Amino acid sequence: MKTYETQWSKAELKTYILMLCAKADNLETEEEIALIKKKTSEEMFEKMYREFQNDDEDESLEKIQDALERHQYSELELCELKNEIQQLFAADRKVPMAESNLGRILENIIY
Numbered sequence: 563m564k565t566y567e568t569q570w571s572k573a574e575l576k577t578y579i580l581m582l583c584a585k586a587d588n589l590e591t592e593e594e595i596a597l598i599k600k601k602t603s604e605e606m607f608e609k610m611y612r613e614f615q616n617d618d619e620d621e622s623l624e625k626i627q628d629a630l631e632r633h634q635y636s637e638l639e640l641c642e643l644k645n646e647i648q649q650l651f652a653a654d655r656k657v658p659m660a661e662s663n664l665g666r667i668l669e670n671i672i673y
Contacts, residue, residue, distance in 0.1 A: 567628060568625050568628055568629045568632075570629050572633055572635075572639075573602065573606065574606060574609070574610055575626065575629045575630070575633070576601070576602075576643060576646065577598065577601070577602045577606055577607060577610040578610050578613070578614060578622070578625070578626065578629075579626055579643070579647065579668065580597075580598045580601070580646065580647070580650050581598060581610060581611060581614045582614070582619070582622045582623075582626070582664070582668075583647055583650045583651060583661065583664060583665075583668075584598060584650060585614075586651075586658075586660045586661045586663075586664040587656075587658045587660040587661055588660070591653065591654040593653040593654045594650055594653045594654055596653075597649065597650055597653045598650070601646065623667065623671065626668070626671060627671050630671060630672060640672055640673065643672065644669070644672065647665065647668060648665075651665060
């Protein structure tokens with residue numbers, strides 16, 4: 563098993579998590595991408611998107627877990643992150659099974 567050490571900031575981590583959520587059902591909708599872009603700079607979006615495109619779901623989850631362990635998140639920050647994940651899932655007004663499953667996996671990793 564490969565170990566991933568990320569040097570992401572909290573903002574980069576959030577952007578990456580939201581990208582994974584948008585891709586959960588193998589379809590990134592315009593609404594989902596627009597929501598992510600609204601929450602980050604164009605430069606950060608492009609940087610994280612390039613990295614995200616090279617990772618499979620297992621690599622993504624390992625990177626997320628590593629980054630979460632390195633950062634000291636308050637309960638409030640974790641709740642805000644969870645809310646942003648839910649907003650993204652609701653952006654296209656559909657929550658397929660794949661998004662629900664990823665939501666549960668992320669909740670286990672985050673909490």
